[in-house]
Amino acid sequence: MAAINRDDVAHLARLAHIEMSAQELDRMAGELAVIVDSVKSVSEAAGDDVPATSHPIPLNNVFREDVVGHTFTAEQALSGAPDSDENRFKVPAILDEA
Amino acid sequence: MTDTKELIRLSAAKLAEKLAAGEVTSIEVTQAYLDRIAAVDGGERGVNAFLHVNAEEALAVAAEVDAIRAAGGAEAEALHVLAGVPIAVKDLIVTVGQPTTAGSKILEGWHSPYDATVVERLRAAKMPILGKTNLDEFAMGSSTEHSAYGPTRNPWDLDRIPGGSGGGSAAAVAAFEAPLALGTDTGGSIRQPGAVTGTVGVKPTYGSVSRYGAIAMASSLDQIGPVSRTVLDSALLHEVIGGHDPRDSTSLADPLADLVAAAKTGNVEGMRIGIIKELHGEGYQAGVENRFNDSLELLKEAGAEIVEVSCPNFQYALGAYYLIMPSEASSNLAKFDGVRYGLRVLPEDGPMTIERVMGATRAAGFGDEVKRRIILGTYALSAGYYDAYYGSAQKVRTLVQRDFEAAFTVADVLISPTAPTTAFRLGEKLDDPLAMYLNDVATIPANLAGVPGLSLPGGLADEDGLPVGIQLLAPAREDARLYRVGAVLESLLEAKWGGPLLAQAPELGELVEAKEAK
Numbered sequence: 001m002a003a004i005n006r007d008d009v010a011h012l013a014r015l016a017h018i019e020m021s022a023q024e025l026d027r028m029a030g031e032l033a034v035i036v037d038s039v040k041s042v043s044e045a046a047g048d049d050v051p052a053t054s055h056p057i058p059l060n061n062v063f064r065e066d067v068v069g070h071t072f073t074a075e076q077a078l079s080g081a082p083d084s085d086e087n088r089f090k091v092p093a094i095l096d097e098a
Numbered sequence: 099m100t101d102t103k104e105l106i107r108l109s110a111a112k113l114a115e116k117l118a119a120g121e122v123t124s125i126e127v128t129q130a131y132l133d134r135i136a137a138v139d140g141g142e143r144g145v146n147a148f149l150h151v152n153a154e155e156a157l158a159v160a161a162e163v164d165a166i167r168a169a170g171g172a173e174a175e176a177l178h179v180l181a182g183v184p185i186a187v188k189d190l191i192v193t194v195g196q197p198t199t200a201g202s203k204i205l206e207g208w209h210s211p212y213d214a215t216v217v218e219r220l221r222a223a224k225m226p227i228l229g230k231t232n233l234d235e236f237a238m239g240s241s242t243e244h245s246a247y248g249p250t251r252n253p254w255d256l257d258r259i260p261g262g263s264g265g266g267s268a269a270a271v272a273a274f275e276a277p278l279a280l281g282t283d284t285g286g287s288i289r290q291p292g293a294v295t296g297t298v299g300v301k302p303t304y305g306s307v308s309r310y311g312a313i314a315m316a317s318s319l320d321q322i323g324p325v326s327r328t329v330l331d332s333a334l335l336h337e338v339i340g341g342h343d344p345r346d347s348t349s350l351a352d353p354l355a356d357l358v359a360a361a362k363t364g365n366v367e368g369m370r371i372g373i374i375k376e377l378h379g380e381g382y383q384a385g386v387e388n389r390f391n392d393s394l395e396l397l398k399e400a401g402a403e404i405v406e407v408s409c410p411n412f413q414y415a416l417g418a419y420y421l422i423m424p425s426e427a428s429s430n431l432a433k434f435d436g437v438r439y440g441l442r443v444l445p446e447d448g449p450m451t452i453e454r455v456m457g458a459t460r461a462a463g464f465g466d467e468v469k470r471r472i473i474l475g476t477y478a479l480s481a482g483y484y485d486a487y488y489g490s491a492q493k494v495r496t497l498v499q500r501d502f503e504a505a506f507t508v509a510d511v512l513i514s515p516t517a518p519t520t521a522f523r524l525g526e527k528l529d530d531p532l533a534m535y536l537n538d539v540a541t542i543p544a545n546l547a548g549v550p551g552l553s554l555p556g557g558l559a560d561e562d563g564l565p566v567g568i569q570l571l572a573p574a575r576e577d578a579r580l581y582r583v584g585a586v587l588e589s590l591l592e593a594k595w596g597g598p599l600l601a602q603a604p605e606l607g608e609l610v611e612a613k614e615a616k
Binding site: 001004008009012013014015016017018019020028030031032034035036038039040041042045046050051052053054056057059062064072076077078079080081082083089092093094095 | 162178185208209210211212244295304305318330344347348350411413414417418420421428432435436437438439440441442445449450451452453454456457458460461462469470473474476477480486487489491492493494495496497499505532535545546547548549574
């Protein structure tokens, strides 16, 4: 497996929507390289015959009765919003044309 | 009325008895704890276990319980055994009427529009909620130093960490600021703080306590559980919060076992207790190892059969955990983007698009450890690496489960030190994330496999006089075994010490003053 480098971190930070300064990218790349190196052995631990476990105690088909339960009012749902207008969350331009 | 200094040192079980007998009122108890919080928690050198103190509401609930008791009759009869016994809640668990920050700037000042299921259950039992306790940001850490609101200090030595992420809950209980607390445990965040503060903490079987209203870090690992000073107290609290919840689709439908009765069984004769070869010895502090051996000796004398088991795949558990946990966290934390709640930060210049607002908000709102884990998780899940990292880690999870299954064919309960070391110094591991992660080596396997674990005080390490934790592990759904063995071991140890371990902790009032005078 390839080691993680500064360009990788810059790309990942963009994907994760976290702005990072040049300094932060340098530091993060160094720290992550050490961590990634330390977890490498995991990929050699199990053979192809071992199934993956995504959940410790599998439950299937968890259903509930099809009845209307408690829902938030618009006021409650918007109570923590940084900005709202006419019972909706308000955000800056979604496209690149502010 | 009992002296308040004595009152705050009583166990929750004892407080419940005194409340029921009318020897003390809930107002007196709750006020005594609020006074203690005011005395030791704040200031430059305070414990800093609480991020928010909920005095008004707590006293109102206490008054309500007292009024019901005074009136007598059916309503008084129907009161829960812990009614009027106060509790602190980790600030990762949402509460109406109090802020919930998750230890992060991104949620500073945020109020949840709903209660977590466990909080609803505390309210139904009429337990006054003293406030919200400090934690590593979004529960990511082993020292509480990653809290955006400053570290919590260990009541045994204010220059040392109280463990993490639930250092606030453990320190609050250890410093007699609360008799009980709620924690959450994703890789050891209830058990490791319990170990280093000389308190009891339990991670229940995955799915046996509702996670509805716990802000998710890694959904397949997270579990809410009790924090207390005695094993019986944890059993009492576990029974309040446990049981099925239709609002959590991972909640188990099984009825809750009688955990309090298990804690009162009083014998371990004939029980097979397995030492995990891989979870002691090399890499464990000498004083930790010594106290671990003392506990084995006591259990043997009490008639338990000590066997040795090997779990060879545990060597991969830490690595697998540090792939699975960040992967799930990177997805769970995507919702903190400055749109629906919490902080919104606008970029200083350039086009004002939502994408740039998200980037600026998350840059300003998240601390370093949270950013590290989000980037690591994004990496582990990215195309080309998914099979090698996340996929492989999930296979290791299967291997760890198989190791547990094999071990539980020869042992009823497994035992190990909870953490490889006692409390380290504040700042000691802050610049070395990997060294910090290694502190969770003994607690992580239980989360990967979903099995329950309990940590109880095992004594003080010879070299530094700090608390050592003993961890017990049982098969999934067999939490009762932990309480049975834990309570017996606790009583044997306390007989040896001549009282609870916390009786040996320094007087905090004097410690805080002495530090301030320096």
